[in-house]
Amino acid sequence: MVFCTFIKERYGYSMNYKYKLADNVIMDLMGISEDDDVMVVMPEMGKSFIVNSTTGEILNLLRDSLTINDVIHCVSETYSVEKQAIENDVNNIVHSMHEKSILVCVN
Numbered sequence: 042m043v044f045c046t047f048i049k050e051r052y053g054y055s056m057n058y059k060y061k062l063a064d065n066v067i068m069d070l071m072g073i074s075e076d077d078d079v080m081v082v083m084p085e086m087g088k089s090f091i092v093n094s095t096t097g098e099i100l101n102l103l104r105d106s107l108t109i110n111d112v113i114h115c116v117s118e119t120y121s122v123e124k125q126a127i128e129n130d131v132n133n134i135v136h137s138m139h140e141k142s143i144l145v146c147v148n
Contacts, residue, residue, distance in 0.1 A: 046083055054114075056108065056109045056110045057108050057109075057110060057133075058108065058109065058146055058148045059107060059108050059146070059147045059148055060062045060100050060103055060107065060135060060139065060144045060145065060146055060147065061104065061105065061106040061108070061144065062100060062103055062104055062107065062143065062144060062145075063083070063142055063143060064080070064143065065072040065083050065084065065085045065086070066078070066081060066100075066143055067082040067084065068081055068097065068100060068101070069082070069104070070084075070097075072089065073086075074096050076090065077094060077138075078093055078094060078097070079091070079092050079093075079094065079097030079100070081097075081098070081100065081143055083142070083143070084144075085097050085100055086142070090141065090143070093127075095116075095127075095130075096134050096138070097117070099112055099113060099116065099131060099134050099135070100138065100143065100144075102116075102125075103135075103144060106147045109131065109132060109135055112131055112135070113127060113128055113131050116131060126148075129138055
């Protein structure tokens with residue numbers, strides 16, 4: 042599926058599209074600390090990925106469908122940083138995870 046419907050905005054898609062974890066995705070911490078990497082497994086596709094804790098946290102937020110703006114707000118509040126400071130990073134993570142079929146667009 043095309044990255045939802047392309048809109049010629051700053052990132053080429055709407056910040057208000059909702060994304061969620063694909064149904065076949067399993068996530069597991071690689072260690073015992075919240076700062077440890079996260080393994081993302083897609084058993085039906087025979088794929089697995091290791092992502093850093095920040096990406097893992099974003100994926101965890103997307104277990105339920107949220108907009109990119111919702112995720113940016115949550116991360117901004119959690120780490121007490123300005124939304125503008127993390128907007129590009131969150132967008133890049135969502136886009137990358139969508140391309141790997143870890144996230145799906147639910148709009």
